[in-house]
Amino acid sequence: MxxxxxxxxxxxxxxxxxxxxxxxxxxxxxxxxxxxxxxxxxxxxxxxxxxxxxxxxxxxxxxxxxxxxxxxxxxxxxxxxxxxxxxxxxxxxxxxxxxxxTDVNAAALGESTFGAAKGLDSCLYITVGTGIGAGAVVQGRLLQGLSHPEMGHILIRRHHQDVYQGKCPYHKDCLEGLAAGPAIEERWGSKGNDLVDRSEVWELEGYYLAQALMQYILILSPKKIILGGGVMNQKQVFSSIYQYLPDFLNEYVGLPELCDYIVRPGLGDAAGITGSLLLAHQALQEEHQR
Missing domain, CATH: 3.30.420.40 (ATPase, nucleotide binding domain)
Structure with missing residues (x-):
């Protein structure tokens, strides 16, 4: 075991x-x-x-x-x-x-092996919850360079009507600072679950996430994008992303049908723990190879 x-x-x-x-x-x-x-x-x-x-x-x-x-x-x-x-x-x-x-790299590994990106050699897994993080599989391997990706802290353009200063303790108005769960709560004065019927909340969320996805698509060109985390339980965020992303890309690159390309985790909330089992298996294999 x-x-x-x-x-x-x-x-x-x-x-x-x-x-x-x-x-x-x-x-x-x-x-x-x-x-x-x-x-x-x-x-x-x-x-x-x-x-x-x-x-x-x-x-x-x-x-x-x-x-x-x-x-x-x-x-x-x-x-x-x-x-x-x-x-x-x-x-x-x-x-x-x-x-x-990282937890998001583990989730990316789980989803690429058994979940929504099964059979593909690249995918991007993003969690939007208390924080925002992303893990990537590129050519069948988890992406790692000097360190692991920290895609939640990229800088994005502020919406012209958004005066919220940002929640990130390091960068204020990076993606996480503007779009993670605590930022939503502080900006609007209520937790996300209490804002379900406020369409402007989720349109703004989709606006910021679509900007981020544009950058990830242009840099990594993943074959599947998987969005998890508590904020993404608000289904209307997906609709807002599908609305804004084509405008940001402006036909510069072609994409599959967005509802098939940008999806929920196939493993649900088990993506991270499943990927962690795979990390254990990899560690055991490496030990046997020594």
Missing amino acids: LGAIEAGGTKFVCAVGDESGKIVERIQIPTTVPEETMAAVIEFFKKHPVKAIGIGSFGPIDVNKDSPTYGFITSTPKSGWRDFPFVQAIKDEFSIPVGFN
Whole structure:
């Protein structure tokens, strides 16, 4: 059996399963401080021995295996988790291989293997929720350079009627600062679930996300774009994206039918934990090859 951890800013999902994506058991643990959360994680895996563990974590994280801080959560604003040695904390308890990547890269891996992008060698997975992040599969591999992608923090053009200053603690009015869940709540004075009937809320959201998708399309040319996260549970956001994206692209590049190209996760809310199982499988294979 393999273990998986989908580490989010509000909750950790831990599961045991196999490389086929089958999940045998899973639990949710609140993300509080490392001492509390990790104690519950370790307790779960001591009850369910596994051969390897894959971690898909909120970030930023250090994914450079040659770095002295590989396996760390780094400059996160999440209280208590900055500079946390995530991989080492697991290895200190379990002498098994550990795979490590971002939560959105894990979700992209899950969706490209078993979900909406199955059979394709490229896709983009974006989550729009408490934050905005994206993972990409390019030519069958997770995209990684100096570090992992941080596509939620690109700069976009502000709507001429939007006077909201932005929520991002680093950049104010980057994409995440203007379009993530906390920005919606602060701008409009209510949580998204209480704004369902306010069409102007979701038109503005689609306006900003369509701008971002234009840039991702022009740079990465993914074969499928998958949008997940709590904000995307508002179905009208998709309609707004479909409305604005052609105007932004202005026929510069051709795209498939947008409702088939920009879609919901095929694995639903299991994309990240399924991808984390695959990270565990990859780590186990790499260990066997040494």
